[in-house]
Amino acid sequence: MEEKILSILEELCGDEVVREDLDIDLLEEGLLDSLDYSELLVDIKSELDVVISPSEVTREEMNTPRKIIDKVKSKLQ
Amino acid sequence: MELFTGYTFFSALVLLSIPAIILGIKEKNIKYYGFFVTLVFVFLALMKSPKAIMYLVIFCLFEYFIIREYLRIYKAKGRNAKTYYIFVFLSLLPLMLNKFLPVLPGHLKIFAFLGISYMTFKGTQIIIEIYDGLIEDVKLFDFAYLFLFFPTITSGPIDRSRRFEEDLKRRISKEEYLDNLGTAIFRILLGAMYKTVFAALFYQAMLRLERTSDILELIGYMYVYGFYMFFDFAGYSHMAVGAGMIFGIQLPENFNKPFVSKDLKEFWDRWHISLSHWFRDFIFTRIVMKMTEKKCPKKKLNRASLAFLINMSVMGIWHGTDLNYIVYGVYHGVLLAITEIYEKKSKFHKKNKKKKWYHAIQWFVTFNVVMFGFLIFSGKLI
Numbered sequence: 035m036e037e038k039i040l041s042i043l044e045e046l047c048g049d050e051v052v053r054e055d056l057d058i059d060l061l062e063e064g065l066l067d068s069l070d071y072s073e074l075l076v077d078i079k080s081e082l083d084v085v086i087s088p089s090e091v092t093r094e095e096m097n098t099p100r101k102i103i104d105k106v107k108s109k110l111q
Numbered sequence: 112m113e114l115f116t117g118y119t120f121f122s123a124l125v126l127l128s129i130p131a132i133i134l135g136i137k138e139k140n141i142k143y144y145g146f147f148v149t150l151v152f153v154f155l156a157l158m159k160s161p162k163a164i165m166y167l168v169i170f171c172l173f174e175y176f177i178i179r180e181y182l183r184i185y186k187a188k189g190r191n192a193k194t195y196y197i198f199v200f201l202s203l204l205p206l207m208l209n210k211f212l213p214v215l216p217g218h219l220k221i222f223a224f225l226g227i228s229y230m231t232f233k234g235t236q237i238i239i240e241i242y243d244g245l246i247e248d249v250k251l252f253d254f255a256y257l258f259l260f261f262p263t264i265t266s267g268p269i270d271r272s273r274r275f276e277e278d279l280k281r282r283i284s285k286e287e288y289l290d291n292l293g294t295a296i297f298r299i300l301l302g303a304m305y306k307t308v309f310a311a312l313f314y315q316a317m318l319r320l321e322r323t324s325d326i327l328e329l330i331g332y333m334y335v336y337g338f339y340m341f342f343d344f345a346g347y348s349h350m351a352v353g354a355g356m357i358f359g360i361q362l363p364e365n366f367n368k369p370f371v372s373k374d375l376k377e378f379w380d381r382w383h384i385s386l387s388h389w390f391r392d393f394i395f396t397r398i399v400m401k402m403t404e405k406k407c408p409k410k411k412l413n414r415a416s417l418a419f420l421i422n423m424s425v426m427g428i429w430h431g432t433d434l435n436y437i438v439y440g441v442y443h444g445v446l447l448a449i450t451e452i453y454e455k456k457s458k459f460h461k462k463n464k465k466k467k468w469y470h471a472i473q474w475f476v477t478f479n480v481v482m483f484g485f486l487i488f489s490g491k492l493i
Binding site: 067068069071072073075076080087088089090 | 236239240243244245271376391392393395396397399400403404411415418451
Protein backbone atom coordinates (compact mmCIF):
# COMPACT_ATOMS: atom_id res chain seq x y z
CA MET A 35 0.00 0.00 0.00
CA GLU A 36 2.79 2.39 0.97
CA GLU A 37 4.62 1.59 -2.22
CA LYS A 38 1.53 2.30 -4.31
CA ILE A 39 0.98 5.69 -2.70
CA LEU A 40 4.62 6.62 -3.11
CA SER A 41 4.58 5.74 -6.78
CA ILE A 42 1.36 7.74 -7.27
CA LEU A 43 3.01 10.69 -5.54
CA GLU A 44 6.23 10.32 -7.49
CA GLU A 45 4.28 10.38 -10.72
CA LEU A 46 2.17 13.39 -9.71
CA CYS A 47 4.99 15.44 -8.21
CA GLY A 48 7.47 14.41 -10.86
CA ASP A 49 10.17 14.13 -8.21
CA GLU A 50 11.83 11.17 -6.48
CA VAL A 51 12.32 13.23 -3.36
CA VAL A 52 8.89 12.09 -2.10
CA ARG A 53 10.39 8.62 -1.56
CA GLU A 54 13.52 9.84 0.14
CA ASP A 55 11.93 12.29 2.53
CA LEU A 56 8.56 11.17 3.88
CA ASP A 57 8.19 14.38 5.86
CA ILE A 58 8.77 16.81 3.04
CA ASP A 59 6.13 19.55 2.95
CA LEU A 60 4.53 19.00 -0.44
CA LEU A 61 2.63 22.28 -0.33
CA GLU A 62 5.52 24.49 0.69
CA GLU A 63 7.83 22.90 -1.88
CA GLY A 64 5.20 23.46 -4.55
CA LEU A 65 5.16 19.74 -5.36
CA LEU A 66 1.43 19.14 -4.99
CA ASP A 67 -0.98 21.87 -6.11
CA SER A 68 -4.79 21.74 -6.06
CA LEU A 69 -4.84 20.05 -9.42
CA ASP A 70 -2.41 17.29 -8.40
CA TYR A 71 -4.33 16.86 -5.17
CA SER A 72 -7.54 16.16 -7.10
CA GLU A 73 -5.73 13.53 -9.16
CA LEU A 74 -4.19 12.07 -6.04
CA LEU A 75 -7.67 11.47 -4.62
CA VAL A 76 -8.76 9.84 -7.88
CA ASP A 77 -5.68 7.59 -7.96
CA ILE A 78 -6.08 6.55 -4.33
CA LYS A 79 -9.66 5.65 -5.09
CA SER A 80 -8.95 3.67 -8.27
CA GLU A 81 -5.77 1.90 -7.12
CA LEU A 82 -6.48 1.31 -3.45
CA ASP A 83 -10.24 1.52 -3.34
CA VAL A 84 -10.09 4.12 -0.58
CA VAL A 85 -12.40 7.11 -0.96
CA ILE A 86 -11.20 10.38 0.52
CA SER A 87 -13.51 13.27 -0.32
CA PRO A 88 -12.07 16.68 -1.21
CA SER A 89 -13.25 18.48 1.93
CA GLU A 90 -12.74 15.58 4.32
CA VAL A 91 -9.36 16.72 5.60
CA THR A 92 -7.63 20.05 5.30
CA ARG A 93 -4.72 20.35 2.93
CA GLU A 94 -2.44 20.85 5.93
CA GLU A 95 -3.44 17.42 7.23
CA MET A 96 -2.28 15.90 3.94
CA ASN A 97 0.88 17.88 3.28
CA THR A 98 3.54 15.16 3.58
CA PRO A 99 3.87 11.66 2.08
CA ARG A 100 3.76 10.18 5.60
CA LYS A 101 0.50 11.96 6.49
CA ILE A 102 -1.09 10.80 3.24
CA ILE A 103 -0.01 7.20 3.91
CA ASP A 104 -1.32 7.39 7.49
CA LYS A 105 -4.64 8.79 6.33
CA VAL A 106 -5.12 5.98 3.80
CA LYS A 107 -4.08 3.42 6.44
CA SER A 108 -6.63 4.77 8.91
CA LYS A 109 -9.34 4.53 6.28
CA LEU A 110 -8.41 0.95 5.43
CA GLN A 111 -8.97 -0.20 8.99
CA MET B 112 -27.57 49.37 13.19
CA GLU B 113 -24.94 47.94 10.90
CA LEU B 114 -22.59 45.21 12.11
CA PHE B 115 -18.92 46.16 12.52
CA THR B 116 -19.38 49.85 11.90
CA GLY B 117 -20.41 52.77 14.03
CA TYR B 118 -20.46 53.72 17.65
CA THR B 119 -23.61 51.78 18.58
CA PHE B 120 -22.30 48.47 17.31
CA PHE B 121 -18.92 48.72 19.00
CA SER B 122 -20.43 49.89 22.31
CA ALA B 123 -22.83 46.95 22.18
CA LEU B 124 -19.98 44.59 21.27
CA VAL B 125 -17.89 45.72 24.24
CA LEU B 126 -20.82 45.44 26.65
CA LEU B 127 -22.06 42.07 25.40
CA SER B 128 -18.51 40.70 25.34
CA ILE B 129 -18.04 41.13 29.09
CA PRO B 130 -20.17 38.11 30.13
CA ALA B 131 -18.53 36.04 27.34
CA ILE B 132 -15.08 36.95 28.68
CA ILE B 133 -16.11 36.02 32.24
CA LEU B 134 -17.41 32.66 30.98
CA GLY B 135 -14.21 32.17 28.98
CA ILE B 136 -11.95 32.88 31.96
CA LYS B 137 -14.02 30.57 34.16
CA GLU B 138 -13.58 27.86 31.50
CA LYS B 139 -17.33 27.61 31.02
CA ASN B 140 -18.95 26.94 27.64
CA ILE B 141 -19.81 30.23 25.92
CA LYS B 142 -22.05 28.82 23.20
CA TYR B 143 -25.49 29.42 24.71
CA TYR B 144 -24.63 32.95 25.72
CA GLY B 145 -22.99 33.45 22.33
CA PHE B 146 -26.14 32.35 20.59
CA PHE B 147 -28.15 34.83 22.64
CA VAL B 148 -25.77 37.65 21.67
CA THR B 149 -26.01 36.54 18.05
CA LEU B 150 -29.80 36.79 18.15
CA VAL B 151 -29.54 40.27 19.68
CA PHE B 152 -27.18 41.45 16.96
CA VAL B 153 -29.14 39.89 14.12
CA PHE B 154 -32.27 41.55 15.44
CA LEU B 155 -30.57 44.96 15.82
CA ALA B 156 -29.08 44.71 12.33
CA LEU B 157 -32.36 43.78 10.64
CA MET B 158 -34.99 45.44 12.81
CA LYS B 159 -35.55 48.25 10.32
CA SER B 160 -36.82 45.73 7.82
CA PRO B 161 -39.35 43.17 9.12
CA LYS B 162 -39.42 41.72 5.62
CA ALA B 163 -35.72 40.89 5.78
CA ILE B 164 -36.23 39.16 9.14
CA MET B 165 -39.08 37.18 7.65
CA TYR B 166 -36.97 36.07 4.68
CA LEU B 167 -34.09 35.19 6.96
CA VAL B 168 -36.32 32.99 9.11
CA ILE B 169 -37.93 31.32 6.08
CA PHE B 170 -34.50 30.78 4.52
CA CYS B 171 -33.04 29.14 7.64
CA LEU B 172 -36.10 26.95 8.17
CA PHE B 173 -36.04 25.91 4.53
CA GLU B 174 -32.34 25.01 4.60
CA TYR B 175 -32.76 23.14 7.89
CA PHE B 176 -35.74 21.27 6.53
CA ILE B 177 -34.02 20.11 3.34
CA ILE B 178 -30.89 19.10 5.30
CA ARG B 179 -32.98 16.99 7.70
CA GLU B 180 -34.90 15.55 4.80
CA TYR B 181 -31.75 14.69 2.89
CA LEU B 182 -30.25 13.06 5.99
CA ARG B 183 -33.37 10.94 6.34
CA ILE B 184 -33.35 9.85 2.69
CA TYR B 185 -29.60 9.23 2.75
CA LYS B 186 -29.92 6.99 5.79
CA ALA B 187 -32.86 5.10 4.32
CA LYS B 188 -31.70 4.72 0.73
CA GLY B 189 -27.97 5.36 0.83
CA ARG B 190 -25.76 7.20 -1.66
CA ASN B 191 -27.71 8.13 -4.73
CA ALA B 192 -26.34 10.68 -7.16
CA LYS B 193 -29.70 11.84 -8.49
CA THR B 194 -31.20 12.65 -5.09
CA TYR B 195 -27.92 14.29 -4.18
CA TYR B 196 -28.03 16.68 -7.13
CA ILE B 197 -31.66 17.54 -6.41
CA PHE B 198 -30.84 18.46 -2.84
CA VAL B 199 -27.76 20.47 -3.80
CA PHE B 200 -30.00 22.35 -6.21
CA LEU B 201 -32.62 22.88 -3.48
CA SER B 202 -30.00 24.25 -1.10
CA LEU B 203 -29.00 26.78 -3.76
CA LEU B 204 -32.56 27.61 -4.80
CA PRO B 205 -33.24 30.57 -2.48
CA LEU B 206 -29.99 32.23 -3.53
CA MET B 207 -30.70 31.60 -7.20
CA LEU B 208 -34.20 33.05 -6.87
CA ASN B 209 -32.72 36.03 -5.08
CA LYS B 210 -30.09 36.60 -7.80
CA PHE B 211 -31.99 35.73 -10.97
CA LEU B 212 -35.58 36.86 -10.39
CA PRO B 213 -34.68 40.58 -10.33
CA VAL B 214 -33.09 40.36 -13.79
CA LEU B 215 -35.98 38.41 -15.29
CA PRO B 216 -39.24 40.00 -16.43
CA GLY B 217 -41.32 40.95 -13.43
CA HIS B 218 -38.21 42.03 -11.47
CA LEU B 219 -39.30 40.10 -8.43
CA LYS B 220 -37.18 40.62 -5.34
CA ILE B 221 -37.33 37.80 -2.88
CA PHE B 222 -35.07 36.44 -0.16
CA ALA B 223 -33.58 39.89 0.06
CA PHE B 224 -31.58 40.01 3.26
CA LEU B 225 -27.97 40.74 3.94
CA GLY B 226 -25.92 37.56 4.18
CA ILE B 227 -27.89 35.16 1.99
CA SER B 228 -24.93 34.75 -0.38
CA TYR B 229 -22.65 33.76 2.47
CA MET B 230 -25.16 31.63 4.34
CA THR B 231 -25.95 29.54 1.26
CA PHE B 232 -22.40 28.14 1.29
CA LYS B 233 -23.05 26.59 4.67
CA GLY B 234 -26.25 24.83 3.64
CA THR B 235 -24.76 23.48 0.43
CA GLN B 236 -21.60 22.35 2.23
CA ILE B 237 -23.69 20.33 4.69
CA ILE B 238 -25.65 18.59 1.89
CA ILE B 239 -22.43 17.75 0.00
CA GLU B 240 -20.75 16.37 3.11
CA ILE B 241 -23.77 14.27 4.00
CA TYR B 242 -23.43 12.69 0.56
CA ASP B 243 -19.71 12.18 1.17
CA GLY B 244 -20.54 10.37 4.40
CA LEU B 245 -18.80 12.97 6.55
CA ILE B 246 -21.90 14.26 8.36
CA GLU B 247 -24.25 11.89 10.11
CA ASP B 248 -26.36 14.27 12.12
CA VAL B 249 -27.27 17.96 12.17
CA LYS B 250 -28.54 19.43 15.41
CA LEU B 251 -30.90 22.39 15.30
CA PHE B 252 -28.92 24.47 17.77
CA ASP B 253 -25.57 23.93 16.05
CA PHE B 254 -27.18 24.59 12.69
CA ALA B 255 -28.86 27.83 13.78
CA TYR B 256 -25.73 29.07 15.54
CA LEU B 257 -23.53 28.31 12.53
CA PHE B 258 -25.91 30.05 10.14
CA LEU B 259 -26.49 33.14 12.24
CA PHE B 260 -23.18 33.53 14.12
CA PHE B 261 -23.04 37.31 14.15
CA PRO B 262 -19.36 37.95 13.27
CA THR B 263 -19.80 36.08 9.96
CA ILE B 264 -23.46 36.58 9.10
CA THR B 265 -23.09 39.41 6.59
CA SER B 266 -19.80 38.77 4.82
CA GLY B 267 -17.98 35.73 6.15
CA PRO B 268 -15.34 34.39 6.65
CA ILE B 269 -17.15 31.32 5.33
CA ASP B 270 -17.07 28.72 8.06
CA ARG B 271 -17.82 25.00 7.74
CA SER B 272 -20.17 23.04 9.91
CA ARG B 273 -17.85 20.26 11.09
CA ARG B 274 -15.14 22.75 11.98
CA PHE B 275 -17.61 25.04 13.76
CA GLU B 276 -19.05 22.17 15.79
CA GLU B 277 -15.55 21.12 16.87
CA ASP B 278 -15.10 24.61 18.31
CA LEU B 279 -18.45 24.41 20.09
CA LYS B 280 -17.37 21.19 21.79
CA ARG B 281 -13.80 22.14 22.54
CA ARG B 282 -12.86 23.14 26.08
CA ILE B 283 -10.54 26.11 26.16
CA SER B 284 -8.27 26.50 29.17
CA LYS B 285 -8.12 29.82 30.98
CA GLU B 286 -4.58 30.48 29.73
CA GLU B 287 -5.51 29.79 26.14
CA TYR B 288 -8.64 31.91 26.38
CA LEU B 289 -6.72 34.86 27.80
CA ASP B 290 -4.15 34.46 25.08
CA ASN B 291 -6.90 34.41 22.45
CA LEU B 292 -8.56 37.41 24.05
CA GLY B 293 -5.38 39.43 23.65
CA THR B 294 -5.15 38.46 20.00
CA ALA B 295 -8.87 39.18 19.55
CA ILE B 296 -8.63 42.71 20.91
CA PHE B 297 -5.54 43.38 18.83
CA ARG B 298 -7.25 42.13 15.67
CA ILE B 299 -10.41 44.12 16.24
CA LEU B 300 -8.34 47.29 16.72
CA LEU B 301 -6.16 46.45 13.71
CA GLY B 302 -9.25 45.82 11.60
CA ALA B 303 -10.79 49.09 12.75
CA MET B 304 -7.59 50.87 11.76
CA TYR B 305 -7.54 49.18 8.35
CA LYS B 306 -11.05 50.43 7.75
CA THR B 307 -11.07 53.87 9.34
CA VAL B 308 -7.58 54.95 8.32
CA PHE B 309 -6.43 53.10 5.22
CA ALA B 310 -9.69 52.16 3.51
CA ALA B 311 -11.05 55.64 4.22
CA LEU B 312 -7.92 57.23 2.78
CA PHE B 313 -8.11 55.22 -0.43
CA TYR B 314 -11.83 55.89 -0.60
CA GLN B 315 -11.18 59.63 -0.58
CA ALA B 316 -8.73 59.20 -3.44
CA MET B 317 -11.30 57.09 -5.29
CA LEU B 318 -13.88 59.84 -5.06
CA ARG B 319 -11.39 62.24 -6.59
CA LEU B 320 -10.54 59.96 -9.48
CA GLU B 321 -13.97 58.49 -10.04
CA ARG B 322 -15.40 60.78 -12.67
CA THR B 323 -12.39 60.87 -14.86
CA SER B 324 -12.14 59.89 -18.48
CA ASP B 325 -8.40 60.45 -18.49
CA ILE B 326 -6.55 57.17 -19.03
CA LEU B 327 -3.76 57.93 -16.55
CA GLU B 328 -6.26 58.80 -13.87
CA LEU B 329 -8.19 55.64 -14.64
CA ILE B 330 -5.00 53.64 -14.03
CA GLY B 331 -4.59 55.55 -10.78
CA TYR B 332 -8.17 54.69 -9.87
CA MET B 333 -7.45 51.02 -10.55
CA TYR B 334 -4.69 50.81 -7.92
CA VAL B 335 -6.53 52.97 -5.42
CA TYR B 336 -9.67 50.86 -5.76
CA GLY B 337 -7.66 47.64 -5.37
CA PHE B 338 -6.09 48.82 -2.13
CA TYR B 339 -9.43 50.15 -0.92
CA MET B 340 -10.97 46.70 -1.48
CA PHE B 341 -8.15 45.04 0.40
CA PHE B 342 -8.16 47.30 3.44
CA ASP B 343 -11.94 47.40 3.64
CA PHE B 344 -12.43 43.65 3.43
CA ALA B 345 -9.28 42.55 5.27
CA GLY B 346 -10.17 45.10 7.99
CA TYR B 347 -13.64 43.64 8.31
CA SER B 348 -12.22 40.11 8.35
CA HIS B 349 -9.76 40.96 11.14
CA MET B 350 -12.65 42.28 13.22
CA ALA B 351 -14.85 39.27 12.48
CA VAL B 352 -12.11 36.80 13.43
CA GLY B 353 -11.39 38.82 16.58
CA ALA B 354 -15.05 38.93 17.61
CA GLY B 355 -15.32 35.19 16.95
CA MET B 356 -12.41 34.50 19.30
CA ILE B 357 -14.05 36.37 22.17
CA PHE B 358 -16.99 33.98 21.82
CA GLY B 359 -14.74 30.93 21.68
CA ILE B 360 -14.84 30.36 17.92
CA GLN B 361 -11.65 30.31 15.85
CA LEU B 362 -12.93 31.41 12.45
CA PRO B 363 -11.01 30.61 9.26
CA GLU B 364 -8.78 33.34 7.87
CA ASN B 365 -9.58 35.37 4.78
CA PHE B 366 -6.35 37.13 3.86
CA ASN B 367 -2.66 36.34 3.91
CA LYS B 368 -0.61 39.12 2.28
CA PRO B 369 -2.32 38.78 -1.14
CA PHE B 370 -0.14 41.38 -2.84
CA VAL B 371 3.08 39.41 -2.45
CA SER B 372 1.75 36.65 -4.76
CA LYS B 373 4.01 35.54 -7.59
CA ASP B 374 1.29 33.98 -9.69
CA LEU B 375 -2.48 33.96 -9.87
CA LYS B 376 -2.82 30.55 -8.25
CA GLU B 377 -0.89 31.83 -5.26
CA PHE B 378 -3.06 34.95 -5.22
CA TRP B 379 -6.21 32.87 -4.76
CA ASP B 380 -4.53 31.11 -1.87
CA ARG B 381 -4.04 34.48 -0.21
CA TRP B 382 -7.10 36.55 -1.19
CA HIS B 383 -10.57 35.91 0.26
CA ILE B 384 -9.25 32.50 1.29
CA SER B 385 -12.39 31.13 2.93
CA LEU B 386 -14.24 31.75 -0.34
CA SER B 387 -11.61 30.44 -2.74
CA HIS B 388 -11.00 27.36 -0.62
CA TRP B 389 -14.73 26.68 -0.50
CA PHE B 390 -14.80 26.82 -4.28
CA ARG B 391 -11.66 24.67 -4.44
CA ASP B 392 -13.05 21.94 -2.17
CA PHE B 393 -16.64 21.88 -3.38
CA ILE B 394 -16.39 22.79 -7.05
CA PHE B 395 -12.89 22.79 -8.57
CA THR B 396 -11.54 19.57 -7.06
CA ARG B 397 -14.78 17.75 -7.78
CA ILE B 398 -14.87 18.84 -11.42
CA VAL B 399 -11.25 17.79 -11.88
CA MET B 400 -11.92 14.43 -10.22
CA LYS B 401 -14.97 13.77 -12.38
CA MET B 402 -13.08 14.68 -15.54
CA THR B 403 -10.05 12.62 -14.51
CA GLU B 404 -12.21 9.56 -13.86
CA LYS B 405 -13.94 9.92 -17.22
CA LYS B 406 -10.69 10.90 -18.96
CA CYS B 407 -12.59 13.67 -20.68
CA PRO B 408 -11.00 15.96 -21.81
CA LYS B 409 -8.11 13.60 -22.44
CA LYS B 410 -5.26 15.94 -21.61
CA LYS B 411 -4.59 16.90 -18.02
CA LEU B 412 -3.96 20.52 -18.97
CA ASN B 413 -7.28 20.79 -20.79
CA ARG B 414 -9.09 19.38 -17.79
CA ALA B 415 -7.35 21.88 -15.54
CA SER B 416 -8.15 24.80 -17.82
CA LEU B 417 -11.80 23.86 -18.10
CA ALA B 418 -12.08 23.39 -14.34
CA PHE B 419 -10.51 26.80 -13.69
CA LEU B 420 -12.88 28.42 -16.15
CA ILE B 421 -16.03 26.85 -14.69
CA ASN B 422 -14.91 27.40 -11.11
CA MET B 423 -14.13 31.09 -11.50
CA SER B 424 -17.17 31.84 -13.67
CA VAL B 425 -19.40 30.46 -10.94
CA MET B 426 -17.52 32.59 -8.45
CA GLY B 427 -18.12 35.61 -10.66
CA ILE B 428 -21.87 34.98 -10.84
CA TRP B 429 -21.93 34.41 -7.09
CA HIS B 430 -20.75 38.00 -6.64
CA GLY B 431 -23.71 39.22 -8.66
CA THR B 432 -25.48 38.86 -11.97
CA ASP B 433 -24.18 42.20 -13.27
CA LEU B 434 -21.92 41.94 -16.29
CA ASN B 435 -18.86 43.29 -14.48
CA TYR B 436 -18.94 40.44 -11.93
CA ILE B 437 -19.39 37.76 -14.57
CA VAL B 438 -16.56 39.17 -16.68
CA TYR B 439 -14.43 39.35 -13.52
CA GLY B 440 -14.97 35.64 -12.93
CA VAL B 441 -14.28 34.64 -16.53
CA TYR B 442 -11.20 36.91 -16.57
CA HIS B 443 -9.73 35.06 -13.59
CA GLY B 444 -10.73 31.68 -14.99
CA VAL B 445 -9.01 32.32 -18.30
CA LEU B 446 -5.90 33.75 -16.68
CA LEU B 447 -5.64 30.87 -14.21
CA ALA B 448 -5.81 28.46 -17.15
CA ILE B 449 -3.12 30.43 -18.99
CA THR B 450 -0.97 30.43 -15.83
CA GLU B 451 -1.35 26.67 -15.53
CA ILE B 452 -0.46 26.04 -19.17
CA TYR B 453 2.47 28.44 -19.08
CA GLU B 454 3.94 26.97 -15.89
CA LYS B 455 3.64 23.40 -17.12
CA LYS B 456 4.79 23.98 -20.69
CA SER B 457 7.25 26.85 -20.75
CA LYS B 458 10.91 25.81 -20.66
CA PHE B 459 11.77 29.40 -19.91
CA HIS B 460 9.64 29.24 -16.77
CA LYS B 461 11.10 25.94 -15.60
CA LYS B 462 14.65 27.17 -16.17
CA ASN B 463 14.22 30.43 -14.32
CA LYS B 464 11.58 29.78 -11.70
CA LYS B 465 14.05 29.78 -8.82
CA LYS B 466 15.79 33.01 -9.86
CA LYS B 467 15.30 36.32 -8.07
CA TRP B 468 14.92 38.52 -11.14
CA TYR B 469 12.28 36.16 -12.48
CA HIS B 470 10.34 36.35 -9.20
CA ALA B 471 10.38 40.13 -9.49
CA ILE B 472 8.85 39.96 -12.96
CA GLN B 473 6.32 37.36 -11.86
CA TRP B 474 5.30 39.54 -8.93
CA PHE B 475 4.97 42.63 -11.11
CA VAL B 476 2.83 40.87 -13.72
CA THR B 477 0.61 39.20 -11.11
CA PHE B 478 0.11 42.42 -9.16
CA ASN B 479 -1.03 44.30 -12.24
CA VAL B 480 -3.20 41.46 -13.52
CA VAL B 481 -4.91 41.37 -10.14
CA MET B 482 -5.37 45.14 -10.05
CA PHE B 483 -6.85 45.12 -13.53
CA GLY B 484 -9.23 42.42 -12.31
CA PHE B 485 -10.39 44.76 -9.56
CA LEU B 486 -10.97 47.47 -12.12
CA ILE B 487 -13.29 45.10 -13.99
CA PHE B 488 -14.95 44.21 -10.69
CA SER B 489 -15.49 47.88 -9.82
CA GLY B 490 -17.79 48.31 -12.81
CA LYS B 491 -15.84 51.31 -14.12
CA LEU B 492 -15.16 49.60 -17.45
CA ILE B 493 -18.48 47.85 -18.09
